[in-house]
Amino acid sequence: MxxxxxxxxxxxxxxxxxxxxxPWPGEDPAPRFFLGRDLEGTxxxxxxxxxxxxxxxxxxxxxxxxxxxxxxxxxxxxxFETYMEILQGDRFTMGPCFLVPERLEPNRDVIRITRxxxxxxxxxxxxxxxxxxxxxxxxxxxxxxxRAVSVCRSVRITPRxxxxxxxxxxxxxxxxxxxxxxxxxAMAVRQTGKLPxxxxxxxxxxxxxxxxxxxxxxxxxxxxxx
Numbered sequence: 505m506x507x508x509x510x511x512x513x514x515x516x517x518x519x520x521x522x523x524x525x526x527p528w529p530g531e532d533p534a535p536r537f538f539l540g541r542d543l544e545g546t547x548x549x550x551x552x553x554x555x556x557x558x559x560x561x562x563x564x565x566x567x568x569x570x571x572x573x574x575x576x577x578x579x580x581x582x583x584f585e586t587y588m589e590i591l592q593g594d595r596f597t598m599g600p601c602f603l604v605p606e607r608l609e610p611n612r613d614v615i616r617i618t619r620x621x622x623x624x625x626x627x628x629x630x631x632x633x634x635x636x637x638x639x640x641x642x643x644x645x646x647x648x649x650x651r652a653v654s655v656c657r658s659v660r661i662t663p664r665x666x667x668x669x670x671x672x673x674x675x676x677x678x679x680x681x682x683x684x685x686x687x688x689x690a691m692a693v694r695q696t697g698k699l700p701x702x703x704x705x706x707x708x709x710x711x712x713x714x715x716x717x718x719x720x721x722x723x724x725x726x727x728x729x730x
Contacts, residue, residue, distance in 0.1 A: 505540040505548045505724050508601050508701055511660040511667045513538070513550070520553035527639040527661050535728040536591055537563065539581055540601070542724035545571040559590055572725065578706050581727050593729040599705035600712070602720035604668075604690035612681065614688035617643040617652065625652045629673045640669065642692035646681045654681035656689035665699040670711065677710065683717045 513534040514522045521534035538550040547570035551560050566583040577600065581587065588596065617625060619637050625645060626633045630652045637643060643657035653676040659669030668689060672682045690700035702720055704711035715722075 505542045505546070505601070505726075507662070507665040507699060508667070508703065508724075508726065509538055509540055509548065509550055511662045511665050511701060515550075516553055518553075519550065520555075521550050522553055525660050525662070527659065528636050535597075535730045536593070537587065537729040539567055539570065539587075539727040540724055541570055541572045541581070541727075543572055543722065547571060555591070562590060563587065577722070577725055584727075587729060591729050595730045596728060597705055597730070598725060598727040599703060599708070600715070600722055601724045601726055602702040602715050603723055604686065604693075604700040604702055605719070605721055606694065608687045608690055608718060610684040610687040610691075612646060612684040614644050614646050614685055616692065617645050617655070617657075625650065627651055629653070630655060630671070642689060642696075644685050644688040644692060646685050648676065648681075654685045656682070656685040658689070658693065663698070665701050666693045668700065668702045670702075670714065680717065682710075682714045686714060686718060 512525055514525050516522055521538065523531040523534055534552050536552045536555050540548040547567050549564060549567035566586060570581055617637065622633050622637045625647060628651045640657040640659055643655065645652035646654045654672040656668050656670045658666040660667035668686060670682055670686060693700040702715060703726065
């Protein structure tokens with residue numbers, strides 16, 4: 505969970521959240537509050553730099569009382585209402601966090617996309633990759649008729665772990681292509697000596713389906729207030 509939050513957001517020297525850790529240029533603000541709960545019952549919380557210390561103290565005390573219990577992984581945090589009230593939150597997100605296991609291999613042919621070949625394969629839906637390809641590496645794609653129809657790339661990058669970003673063209677969903685590119689991407693990440701992490705939201709059924717097909721290892725859930 506520590507690797508997960510450090511991949512998602514940049515931190516200052518006080519371990520306060522600063523921005524979303526996107527590898528390409530630009531800085532969007534991090535959420536004001538992050539709570540990660542793992543399957544061992546441990547809770548990890550982080551706060552954005554502009555949350556007052558008084559509130560940080562109150563929230564930290566509440567976080568110490570959080571745990572995943574009874575296997576109800578989709579349940580809101582125990583102190584959900586209090587968190588929202590203290591922070592006057594108007595939006596929250598939450599979802600499962602997975603580790604892509606070792607020795608997972610794609611069941612279809614996939615290729616690496618780099619600056620050298622991206623223009624040839626990104627026509628017809630992935631033209632936007634041109635602005636990201638130098639930053640979001642490794643990037644793995646599955647081709648149909650010599651064009652990319654499903655792509656998985658590193659969209660959060662740290663020295664110890666990368667988080668996956670997955671996109672599949674609408675007409676090619678439900679065919680197992682997404683699972684293949686995630687597996688190929690994870691292999692490429694592990695070859696760099698890092699861990700491949702995959703997280704999503706509870707309401708993203710397609711993304712959760714990919715995790716299920718691949719048998720990804722659930723290690724916890726995250727909760728964020730913006």
